[in-house]
Amino acid sequence: MPKQIRKKRIKVPEQDPEARIHNFNEVALGYTFELAIEEASRCLQCPQNFAPCIKGCPVDVNIPGFIRKILERDIKGALEIIQETNSLPGITGRVCPQEEQCEMNCVMGKLGDKINIGKLERFVADYARKQGIMSEIKMAPKNGKKVAIVGSGPAGLTAAADLVKMGYEVTIYEALHEPGGVLVYGIPEFRLPKEIVRYEVKYLQMLGVKFETNAVIGKTKTLYELLDEYDAVFLGTGAGTPKFLNLPGVNLKGIYSANEFLTRINLMKAFKFPEYDTPIKKGKRLAVIGAGNVAMDAARSALRVGYEEVYIVYRRTREFMTAREEEIAHAEEEGVKFMFLVSPTGFIGDENGHVRVLKLIMNELGEPDESGRRRPRPIPGTEFGLEVDAVVFAIGQKPNKVLYQEVPELKVTKWGTLVVDDKYRTTMKGVFAGGDAVRGEATVVLAMGDGKKAAKAIDEYIKTGEWPAKIKPQNF
Amino acid sequence: MFEITGKKELAPHIKWIEVKAPHVARAAKAGQFVVLRLHDRGERIPLTLFRWDKEKGTIELVFQEVGKTTYELGTYNVGDKIRDIVGPLGMPTHVENFGTAVIVSGGVGAPIGYAVTKALKEAGNYVITIAGFRSKEFVILEDEFKKVSDELLITTDDGSYVRKGFTTDVLKELIDSGKKIDFVFTVGPVIMMKIVADITKKYGIKTYASLNPIMVDGTGMCGACRVTVGGEIKFACVDGPDFDAHQVDFDELMMRLTEYRDEEKIALEKYLKEVQ
Ligand SMILES: Cc1cc2nc3c(=O)[nH]c(=O)nc-3n(C[C@H](O)[C@H](O)[C@H](O)COP(=O)(O)OP(=O)(O)OC[C@H]3O[C@@H](n4cnc5c(N)ncnc54)[C@H](O)[C@@H]3O)c2cc1C
Ligand SMILES: Cc1cc2nc3c(=O)[nH]c(=O)nc-3n(C[C@H](O)[C@H](O)[C@H](O)COP(=O)(O)OP(=O)(O)OC[C@H]3O[C@@H](n4cnc5c(N)ncnc54)[C@H](O)[C@@H]3O)c2cc1C
Ligand code: FES
Numbered sequence: 001m002p003k004q005i006r007k008k009r010i011k012v013p014e015q016d017p018e019a020r021i022h023n024f025n026e027v028a029l030g031y032t033f034e035l036a037i038e039e040a041s042r043c044l045q046c047p048q049n050f051a052p053c054i055k056g057c058p059v060d061v062n063i064p065g066f067i068r069k070i071l072e073r074d075i076k077g078a079l080e081i082i083q084e085t086n087s088l089p090g091i092t093g094r095v096c097p098q099e100e101q102c103e104m105n106c107v108m109g110k111l112g113d114k115i116n117i118g119k120l121e122r123f124v125a126d127y128a129r130k131q132g133i134m135s136e137i138k139m140a141p142k143n144g145k146k147v148a149i150v151g152s153g154p155a156g157l158t159a160a161a162d163l164v165k166m167g168y169e170v171t172i173y174e175a176l177h178e179p180g181g182v183l184v185y186g187i188p189e190f191r192l193p194k195e196i197v198r199y200e201v202k203y204l205q206m207l208g209v210k211f212e213t214n215a216v217i218g219k220t221k222t223l224y225e226l227l228d229e230y231d232a233v234f235l236g237t238g239a240g241t242p243k244f245l246n247l248p249g250v251n252l253k254g255i256y257s258a259n260e261f262l263t264r265i266n267l268m269k270a271f272k273f274p275e276y277d278t279p280i281k282k283g284k285r286l287a288v289i290g291a292g293n294v295a296m297d298a299a300r301s302a303l304r305v306g307y308e309e310v311y312i313v314y315r316r317t318r319e320f321m322t323a324r325e326e327e328i329a330h331a332e333e334e335g336v337k338f339m340f341l342v343s344p345t346g347f348i349g350d351e352n353g354h355v356r357v358l359k360l361i362m363n364e365l366g367e368p369d370e371s372g373r374r375r376p377r378p379i380p381g382t383e384f385g386l387e388v389d390a391v392v393f394a395i396g397q398k399p400n401k402v403l404y405q406e407v408p409e410l411k412v413t414k415w416g417t418l419v420v421d422d423k424y425r426t427t428m429k430g431v432f433a434g435g436d437a438v439r440g441e442a443t444v445v446l447a448m449g450d451g452k453k454a455a456k457a458i459d460e461y462i463k464t465g466e467w468p469a470k471i472k473p474q475n476f
Numbered sequence: 477m478f479e480i481t482g483k484k485e486l487a488p489h490i491k492w493i494e495v496k497a498p499h500v501a502r503a504a505k506a507g508q509f510v511v512l513r514l515h516d517r518g519e520r521i522p523l524t525l526f527r528w529d530k531e532k533g534t535i536e537l538v539f540q541e542v543g544k545t546t547y548e549l550g551t552y553n554v555g556d557k558i559r560d561i562v563g564p565l566g567m568p569t570h571v572e573n574f575g576t577a578v579i580v581s582g583g584v585g586a587p588i589g590y591a592v593t594k595a596l597k598e599a600g601n602y603v604i605t606i607a608g609f610r611s612k613e614f615v616i617l618e619d620e621f622k623k624v625s626d627e628l629l630i631t632t633d634d635g636s637y638v639r640k641g642f643t644t645d646v647l648k649e650l651i652d653s654g655k656k657i658d659f660v661f662t663v664g665p666v667i668m669m670k671i672v673a674d675i676t677k678k679y680g681i682k683t684y685a686s687l688n689p690i691m692v693d694g695t696g697m698c699g700a701c702r703v704t705v706g707g708e709i710k711f712a713c714v715d716g717p718d719f720d721a722h723q724v725d726f727d728e729l730m731m732r733l734t735e736y737r738d739e740e741k742i743a744l745e746k747y748l749k750e751v752q
Contacts (some may be wrong), residue, residue, distance in 0.1 A: 453683035
């Protein structure tokens with residue numbers, strides 16, 4: 001008989017909340033080798049063809065397989081199993097919503113705590129990175145064909161990795177000065193150290209992928225020019241344009257999109273101003289409108305740049321928040337305050353045009369909307385004001401249209417996302433797309449999954465030259 | 477890395493540089509700008525494309541030293557390299573033969589409006605340039621503007637060169653003289669653009685203003701550059717920088733430009749202390 005299985009998860013060491021709100025270092029410290037082995041030993045090792053965790057993974061990582069390798073202390077073996085289908089484990093291990101994916105299905109959940117798959121994946125990636133362990137790379141011989149990738153977020157990086165291994169010459173065009181997409185400008189350092197993204201980018205460079213930063217396709221070069229130069233193009237341009245509510249006072253100073261707030265802090269390192277040149281406004285009280293991952297990141301970043309009181313202001317109730325559980329828990333531990341069932345109605349500024357009051361109205365929940373969530377309804381006569389020094393909008397983003405506004409051949413949906421079929425083919429021959437550009441705001445791992453499938457489809461297209469007369473839209 | 481291949485001081489604190497940036501030069505159009513970052517700790521700032529040469533792969537920029545980044549750029553010499561330059565950004569100015577086109581610029585607005593002036597001239601317009609400067613020593617690019625204007629009307633705030641008065645005075649006089657004007661393009665201090673818009677609105681003259689809000693990415697990703705035009709929120713970096721001047725909320729733009737005043741002061745003072 002095997003020894004009794006531990007029901008409780010092995011705790012992941014974390015930075016203490018008191019300390020961590022004063023720095024941008026990573027919050028979850030990750031498993032040590034010994035802790036990882038202990039956690040791995042809890043896995044029931046479901047067979048690969050049955051394992052429910054694998055079914056929950058958008059990129060089909062052989063989870064019991066890599067966990068067994070950890071137990072065998074074969075980290076290289078574990079890494080190779082993960083990287084068969086997931087080229088960025090250091091990233092997904094940190095930012096995937098595992099509780100809704102692999103871990104949700106974990107059989108151990110019936111006996112006790114589910115296996116901490118995310119943190120085990122992260123352990124493998126981190127250990128390998130620190131020890132210089134790499135999977136054997138199978139590189140097909142160069143085939144002389146060229147593919148351009150637009151956007152260096154997870155979708156573009158994944159597509160590039162797969163295509164370069166298939167023998168293609170791959171160039172990634174990125175508008176910003178640093179590759180990584182949301183991974184570098186959006187998700188904060190304390191959740192995803194930029195060193196990890198840089199490591200992945202270096203790895204791709206080592207495989208031969210070329211990076212052209214400071215290149216906005218649609219401006220620096222057009223899509224038509226890329227099609228002349230390359231055999232196929234993949235668009236992984238994300239959903240980067242922030243939404244605002246056009247309420248009275250929305251353009252007062254001190255009101256930002258989450259993208260601006262986070263870009264200043266993450267990409268431009270404004271938390272180190274004036275050592276770094278980009279500033280960020282500081283104040284006492286900041287309110288974030290919205291309750292997704294982006295909102296949690298903005299709120300927690302605000303604490304770290306010195307705001308003393310930070311509110312999440314959300315129009316529905318706690319159970320409808322879309323942020324990951326771990327992020328909500330971390331935000332609460334750090335002292336972020338939550339206000340539910342309130343909607344903004346406007347802003348009042350001081351004589352210098354700086355926001356001082358966020359006007360709110362209380363809501364009740366009415367009938368369910370298309371998403372099945374009960375629609376918030378304002379209660380007349382319940383307006384009140386929250387005194388603030390800054391407000392951050394985290395109410396969603398839409399695709400950036402710079403690339404395709406002058407390309408009528410590319411069809412977009414009413415949400416502004418690119419129309420693609422089940423092979424990620426757009427309505428323009430030779431052009432593929434995936435990630436947030438086709439889904440709207442989604443997740444890192446779904447973007448990676450798209451990049452992977454698109455790479456396969458691109459390979460098929462370049463080999464056969466086949467393109468359907470009509471694109472049958474895939475619904476996301 | 478982008479190498480500086482030419483540099484000149486045009487007036488106190490106004491500098492011209494030529495930079496090797498073939499990726500921008502090949503696609504540039506009048507009215508577009510670049511965003512640059514000097515080094516790894518640098519801020520991203522927008523500067524308008526003054527001129528460019530596709531064959532040589534160079535772009536030319538003219539900037540005024542107003543804060544940390546522009547002062548620091550002012551110390552860069554031929555052979556020095558700028559870390560990042562992205563562009564051309566923004567919508568090119570819509571240029572056609574309107575008939576008579578008047579460009580009203582103030583201060584460093586003159587170089588910002590130069591490419592558009594030239595393009596309007598090349599499109600067949602009768603071009604009248606009204607350029608205002610603080611005083612004689614700040615008058616720049618006179619010869620360049622003469623070449624691309626049918627009439628060049630310079631004015632100085634203190635009367636130390638050509639005449640005394642604001643550009644808006646000159647514009648009013650021009651209109652009062654009965655000159656038929658079909659199009660006005662204005663670029664420079666926000667308060668000047670606002671007055672230009674007020675004047676031309678009365679006469680129903682189509683007027684475009686080139687707006688200069690604070691920007692971060694310049695690609696439509698952050699909304700720092702948002703302006704209100706016709707009651708709607710627009711992002712100047714991708715929807716502009718030119719907008720119908722009669723629809724622009726200039727007061728809001730002026731107010732938003734002061735957002736980081738305290739921080740800008742800290743950064744500049746720290747920098748000036750370091751280089752002394
Ligand atoms: C603050 C924040 C927190 C998040 N947290 C999580 C999380 O915890 N877990 C999770 O799974 N997901 C999270 N997400 C969502 C996730 O980051 C995205 O779903 C994912 O990054 C989408 O990847 P992508 O490759 O499609 O696009 P992006 O990552 O958006 O990358 C697109 C890239 O394309 C570039 N680009 C755009 N247009 C052009 C052009 N014309 N020319 C050249 N380049 C161009 C952009 O500059 C950008 O770098 C978060 C998102 C945000 C904003
Ligand atoms: C599309 C666009 C094109 C531009 N083209 C040119 C150009 O060709 N030549 C040029 O000299 N300037 C141009 N500007 C303005 C230029 O970007 C700013 O002067 C620069 O960002 C200042 O940076 P800094 O760090 O030196 O000064 P900061 O310390 O950032 O600011 C110092 C002072 O400059 C003001 N300022 C800051 N940003 C701007 C801004 N965007 N516009 C106007 N004033 C500002 C501040 O209010 C402050 O008073 C342009 C701006 C935009 C948006
Ligand atoms: S500068 Fe960021 S959206 Fe315009």
